[in-house]
Amino acid sequence: MMVNGLVVITQLGLVILMAMLALRMFSLSRQELLSQTGVMGNSAGLVRVSVSQDPIPERPAHPAAASAVVTSPDKTELFTRLHILAALQERDCRVNGLALAEAPEVVRTYAVAWLYGAACALSPRTSRHSEALAGMVARIANRKTGIRQPVAIQVIATLTSSGESLACYRAGLEGAEFWTVHQFVPQASSLYEVVTGNAFI
Numbered sequence: 001m002m003v004n005g006l007v008v009i010t011q012l013g014l015v016i017l018m019a020m021l022a023l024r025m026f027s028l029s030r031q032e033l034l035s036q037t038g039v040m041g042n043s044a045g046l047v048r049v050s051v052s053q054d055p056i057p058e059r060p061a062h063p064a065a066a067s068a069v070v071t072s073p074d075k076t077e078l079f080t081r082l083h084i085l086a087a088l089q090e091r092d093c094r095v096n097g098l099a100l101a102e103a104p105e106v107v108r109t110y111a112v113a114w115l116y117g118a119a120c121a122l123s124p125r126t127s128r129h130s131e132a133l134a135g136m137v138a139r140i141a142n143r144k145t146g147i148r149q150p151v152a153i154q155v156i157a158t159l160t161s162s163g164e165s166l167a168c169y170r171a172g173l174e175g176a177e178f179w180t181v182h183q184f185v186p187q188a189s190s191l192y193e194v195v196t197g198n199a200f201i
Contacts, residue, residue, distance in 0.1 A: 089191035117172025
C-alpha cells in the first residue's frame with residue numbers, strides 16, 4: 001500500500017515538474033521574443049519536418065549567414081523536442097548499463113554527433129548546420145553527458161573528418177526522423193547501439 005502511495009506521489013511530482021518546465025520555457029520564449037527588436041516571426045506557422053535525409057555539408061560549423069538565426073518560437077520548440085529525445089535515449093543507455101556522464105570521452109563525442117544529427121532532422125532546413133543549432137546541441141550534450149561545450153562544438157566542426165562520427169550523425173538523423181513519425185527510435189539507429197558499436201565498448 002505504501003509503495004502504491006509512493007508511486008502516485010512520485011507521478012504527481014513529475015507531472016507538476018513537467019508543467020513547471022513548460023511554463024518556464026513559455027515564459028523564457030516570450031521574454032526572448034519581446035527582447036528581440038526588428039525580428040519578425042514566421043507567419044506561416046510551424047514548418048513540417050521533412051523525412052528526407054539532409055546531405056552533410058563539408059563545413060557544418062561554418063554556415064551561411066542567412067541560416068544562422070532561428071526564430072524564437074521555432075528555437076523553443078526545437079529545444080524542447082531535442083531535449084525530450086535526448087532524455088529518452090539517455091534513459092535507454094542507462095537501462096543497457098551505459099552511464100553517458102561516466103563514459104569515456106570518445107563515447108561522449110559520438111553522443112554529440114548523434115545529437116547533432118537528431119537536431120538537424122528536427123530542424124527546418126533553413127536552420128540546419130547553423131552556429132545557433134550547434135550551440136543548442138552543445139548545451140544539451142553538456143547536460144546529458146557532461147562533455148564541455150567547447151569540446152562539443154569542436155566535435156561538430158570536425159564531424160566530416162571521422163567516419164565513426166559521421167555514422168553516429170547519420171544514425172541520429174535517421175533515428176529522429178523515424179521518431180518524429182512513429183514516436184520511437186529503431187534499435188539500429190538508437191544512441192546506445194550506435195555509440196557502443198562505434199566505440200567498441
